Every structure is written in C-alpha cells, then in structure tokens.
Amino acid sequence: MKSSLLAFMPYVLLIVLIGVSCRGISQDILIFSENFLGGGSTFTLNSGGPSSGSGINQWVVNNQYGGTGSCPATPDQSTANTNGGTISGAPQSNYLHIQNTTAGSGNACFDQGAASDQFAIISSGFCTFGLEEVHISFFWIGEGNANAYGSLWYQADGGGWIQAGPNLNSSSIWQYEDITLPEFSNVGSLQFGFRFMNDGSGTNGELSLGIDEINVVASLSTLNPVNISITSVSPNPVCEGTFLTVSYEISEPLCDGTYLLELSDASGNYPSGFTSWAVNIAYPATTGSTTILLPAGAAAASCYTVRLSRISPEPAVTGTASACFEIIECPNTITTAPLG
16 A cells, blocks of 8 residues: 555646646736725725616625614624635624615615615726736625525626626625636726625515625736837937937736836946836837936946836836946037128
8 A cells, every 4th residue: 555655646746746836827916905994985886787776775884793673693704604714804894785774773684575686886997908817706695595695797898797606695604705707807997896686575584795805816927927128229329418218118918007217327227216207108008119318417337228117007017127328428519600
C-alpha cells in the first residue's frame, strides 16, 4: 500500500502545481464594494429595472433584526447563522432588505398576502473593457417560496435586464453567493440590481430577502498584461523650458481613465513626487499624443525619459519608460525688424 501511494504522489504534486499556476496568472481587481455600513448610498431603491415598482413590500437599509407581531426575527450575522464567510459589522450590521412598510417591524419581513414587485439597483454602471472575468458576490438570506423570492439581475450597455443566477429563497441563514457570466466582461456599462417578487398567495409569516457585503471583482491577466509604451518624443534634443510632444500606445483598449505622464530626473530615474502631468484617455483610444511644457528645473542632460501610467480607475498599469532624450541649453535670441 505504501509503494502504491508513493507511485501516485507525482500526479498529486502535478495537480497541486497546476492549481497554483492557474491562480498565479491573474490578479483580482476590486471594481465595487458595498457593505451598507455607511447607509448604502450607492443604491437606488424601489425604482428602475425590470420590476413594476408595486406593492407595500419595499427595499430599505437599516440594522433592524427583531420581529414584532406576525413578523419573525431576522437571524443575525453571527458565525452560527452565516455560511461561506464573514460579514462586515456582524452580527447586526446595516443590510439591504425587503420590509413590509405598513408593519411596525423594520426587519426583513413581508406581507405575503399583498402582491409586490420591487427593485434595488446599483446606481452607476461599471466599465469592464480589458477585464477577463467579472464576479459579483454577496450574502443573502430569505425564505419565501416558489411564488415569493428574490433574484439578481444585470444590464449590459443599456440593453434589456436579464436574471443572473438562481432564485434567492428557502434559506433561513446567511448564504454566500458568487456569480459570473461571460456577458459581464468587455462592456462599457454593467449594472446590477436585486429584485423581490411575491404574488400575494402566501399566508404564513416568513423572512423576506436580505442582502449584504456586495463585491464586484474582475480578473486581469498577468500572462498577457496590458502594456503602455512611449512611441516617440519630439523634438530631440529639446531646449530647456520649452514644449515636448509625447506620443504613446496602449496594447489594448481600456475604459475611460486618468493617466499620469511622468518626467524622470536627469539620470532616467523616477523619484517620488517628481514632475508629472495628468492625461485623460477615453475608450477606445489606444494611441495618442500630448504636449507638455518642460519645467524650469529640468537642467540640460543627455538621458531624460518619460513614462505614462494608468492611475484610475482600476486596473492600474505602470507604463514603460521611453528611450533617452536630451535636454539642452539654447541661447536666447532676439529678432529685430530690418531698418529702413
């Protein structure tokens, strides 16, 4: 038996190495995060999306967990009631949930006898150009039934709303959910929202839908990274304190972003806080140029360089420095009109 296990070990090692290699070829980029501790200002409640916006069961954000009257208490977010991780601010953090607005209870409780269809939408869309895989993760709790349930929806570039993932019901503890679809990637505006629907046929007191700890994360390949290069600087050499035109190239289109054009010191190094200029580049541009006025402190030397780096929004990309160019002293000249 021992010899059989030893013979099998190389295959186990190969599988482990493959798993490590796959995880190492991309980096995660956090696009959006909302834990509702600040009140959930990133959301628009009970408006928009595919729902009819009807009914007394409506979305609210608060930290109410106790039930009154016919409303059962909402289980808190303690370890015993949470499956798949931890929630910021637990055990009784602010959370997004459906509440019966006519009841005295402010927790996740709905009137099953009153039909409702309400939507809560992340107010702004996300650009995902150049990102290979986009995940949305969140924690949810909710009982309901086949006729009373929640769901996640998405909209890409202003198209129709489409449900993503399963219906959210039949859980009396907080569940971790992670959903990804190819349609989330390479779009100019990706929006998400949560829908709650009930048809008014129920009679028993049950939890409605609660949502917390939402994160949208994308992957950026490190095997085939985005490169930003300087294709030319002109003139070269250039006079002290005059204008320099810098041309650049990005290896693939990225979302609209702010970039930083940096000038090195006379040795081609980039010390912290050295001279720089902000440059805005909009999708789908991959080439362009900008003109800068060299600072008076850039004294004559033979190997200055410039580089262009993306600083916001993610992904942040540090560009490749240009070839050396020379800054020279130029004599002051005065041109006079001819006499006569």
